[in-house]
Amino acid sequence: MTSYRRITFQLASLLDLLLIVMFSQYLEVQIRAERQSQQLAGEQETSRSELDDLRQQLVSAQEKLRESELQHRESDRIEVENLEVAGRAFGEMFRVPRSVVQQIVNRRSQDSSGITPNDAEALKRELRELAASRGDQVVDHLLTYVEMKKRFDVWELYVQENGAIVVTAASHQKRLQTGVVQTSQQFADELFRIYKEFPQTKSIVLILVSYGDARFAHRTIVIKGLPLVTERMRADSNDTTRFEYAVLGYRPVDSAEH
Numbered sequence: 001m002t003s004y005r006r007i008t009f010q011l012a013s014l015l016d017l018l019l020i021v022m023f024s025q026y027l028e029v030q031i032r033a034e035r036q037s038q039q040l041a042g043e044q045e046t047s048r049s050e051l052d053d054l055r056q057q058l059v060s061a062q063e064k065l066r067e068s069e070l071q072h073r074e075s076d077r078i079e080v081e082n083l084e085v086a087g088r089a090f091g092e093m094f095r096v097p098r099s100v101v102q103q104i105v106n107r108r109s110q111d112s113s114g115i116t117p118n119d120a121e122a123l124k125r126e127l128r129e130l131a132a133s134r135g136d137q138v139v140d141h142l143l144t145y146v147e148m149k150k151r152f153d154v155w156e157l158y159v160q161e162n163g164a165i166v167v168t169a170a171s172h173q174k175r176l177q178t179g180v181v182q183t184s185q186q187f188a189d190e191l192f193r194i195y196k197e198f199p200q201t202k203s204i205v206l207i208l209v210s211y212g213d214a215r216f217a218h219r220t221i222v223i224k225g226l227p228l229v230t231e232r233m234r235a236d237s238n239d240t241t242r243f244e245y246a247v248l249g250y251r252p253v254d255s256a257e258h
Contacts, residue, residue, distance in 0.1 A: 152204035159211035163218040167191065169198050184225035191229045207245040212252065223247060
């Protein structure tokens with residue numbers, strides 16, 4: 001009888017201990033869950049605060065973007081208006097009277113070295129188109145010419161009335177000897193000498209030839225010598241530079257600026 005009671009007492013103590021352990025574990029779980037809940041609530045609050053900051057930053061960025069777009073639109077509008085004004089002014093410049101154009105064409109078509117009838121018609125058509133173009137189209141045409149000049153050099157070769165020859169490349173101007181050039185080979189030698197004195201050229205050099213009231217013999221010497229000297233300069237550059245020429249024909253001394 002005594003042994004049974006002892007076992008019962010021991011089981012009751014173990015049961016109490018088990019209940020205490022389970023309750024303590026339950027409390028620990030509850031406390032941990034509460035802490036996690038508080039931590040999660042804090043993180044959510046932080047996230048909401050950061051989200052609000054991001055929203056404010058987004059609104060501010062959108063406002064700045066709209067302001068920038070408005071500024072760009074206004075700037076573009078002003079630029080277009082300026083181009084239109086400039087284009088109209090340039091368009092007026094290209095409205096050359098037909099009689100003046102025809103007079104220039106006639107003077108420059110006096111011999112086979114001047115402009116051809118096809119060139120003359122192309123020039124008249126180009127002037128008509130430019131005069132009738134919108135302002136921005138005229139400006140685009142001029143800007144195209146400016147961009148082309150950045151990529152090649154333009155030399156101006158002018159045969160004066162006394163037979164003297166002046167070559168201008170940008171701000172550099174040279175005169176082919178003091179006397180009159182007598183032969184095409186002499187002209188080619190003199191122009192090659194000047195070419196060696198000019199600054200480094202671009203990959204393309206365009207030589208524009210015009211003349212005043214020079215004798216036909218002087219003009220012929222220059223025109224026949226151009227193929228000789230352009231080929232010689234090309235070979236001297238090891239084929240890295242192309243030399244082309246175009247005969248523009250008659251140009252008065254006052255417009256030649258020589």
